[in-house]
Amino acid sequence: MNLDELKTAWTTAHASIETLQAQQAMLQRVVQQQAAEQTRTRLQRAPMIELVLAAIAMVALGGYLAMHIASMREHPLAALPALILLLLSAVVVVVSIVQLRLLARLDYAQSLTTTQHTLATLRTIRVRSTQLLLLLGLPLWICGPLVLGQWVIGYNFPSAVDRTWLLANIVFGIAAAAGFVLVAQRLRGRSPFWRSVSELAAGKDIDQANVLLGELRQFEQS
């Protein structure tokens, strides 16, 4: 059998079926057109929410640092938790903008290699940013209560607590992050949530994106 023989068989087999398919498609179309708008926003939702939240956090933390600049000059350590959170928020803002720009560029009417390349890049950025937030967010959790405490009560917690206490909390955060991943690995067979967390930590989706990029490279070469 060669491709020309395949082609003849292919054309003959499909001629009669297409009329039926056209009728079915007509029935589905109205529902599909209504659902199209929902699909459009689904991919954009997560980076959009992250961008808004991180931008709000940046503005709030900037205001907080400006308000307490005098006391922070006396106790530079007091500015550290807010600066760390500000940096994390800035990273989230940048990563969200990169994702939204890629999504805006994503056009399924482009060639297969171009579109699939953009999709694989998007997937990699998405997983990496979630990993970053999970792995940095847990060890640095203590920054949140410290900033919030100072903001609400007005007490300078960072200068009041000693360094050992701070260090112990950061170590606790790292241990909690590691523990969370271990628990996810143990329970991965029990629920989709733990499976997702476990595979996220292991970077399985990144592996898949890399496989796709590899396939694309191979395909583009003759």
Place this chain on the structure above:
Amino acid sequence: MDSAATAFAALLDTHIGIVYRVVRTYCWTKADQQDLAQEIQLQLWRAFPRYEATRSFSTWMYRIALNTAISWVRYQSVRRRHAAVGAVPDVAAESALPDATDALYQLIGQLEPFNRALVLLHLDGLRHEEIAEVLGISAGNVATKLHRLTQRLRTAAQQGTT
């Protein structure tokens, strides 16, 4: 329906076979085929405002349908992995096609997703230049790949009949 929707409906009806063939090339169960067909038509409708009428509708449609199919298949494999549900293709039980055509689809289904697209476009009668435009590779590359794929399919068909 407004004029854009009417024009879209007319073009889609003329070329609906493309959706059907892409769906059959990438999915094995009826439920999956229906889901993918719906997703492709959604993507077509979304992209339609950017479609330039001076260009070939079928080539434009192939690009969207194949991009959607490859993305959908990958998304489904991740979703099924997370849900711990295995995809069990049951072509024989669910197919409404003649046996010979099923055999064709099974043969093509053994290829990698991008090669599957290449063979599908060739079988649908697109010229090498058109295939190159849809896939984003050179026409020379298309010819080379088709030559290699012919040999692969011939070997696979011979193994299937023996």
